[in-house]
Amino acid sequence: MKSLTAPPGIGFTIHPMAEQSAPPIQPVHRFSPGRVALLLLSVLLFLGAAALGLLSLGLLSALAANGPLWLRSLGAVARTLIETLGLSGWSGVTQAFTMMLLTSLLAALAAYVKPRP
Secondary structure (H helix, E strand, O other): OOOEEOOOOOOOEEOOOOOOOOOOOOOOOOOOHHHHHHHHHHHHHHHHHHHHHHHHHHHHHHHOOOOOHHHHHHHHHHHHHHHHHOOOOOOHHHHHHHHHHHHHHHHHHHHHHOOOO
């Protein structure tokens, strides 16, 4: 077979058989135990962030008397949790903003731990 040559000044030659001899593809092991553990940890952290988000939303709803009953009930659960931790001396807004900050940090940690492709 005749090989193709480039126009003068470019300086390379294309051989017709070069395209057919590709290296074999190695299998990729995407489900290693460490990767599965990181994925499970990421899901648990995200669920924890979602739970803290609901509790902080409940705290904010408990501050105003016009929120829905289920949301004010979540606020009562969050207030009980905060009293258990010994933070009942803080104002309600400070408690809610602190809970929101913890929610954001937990969600950021879940995104950081998530396995990359």
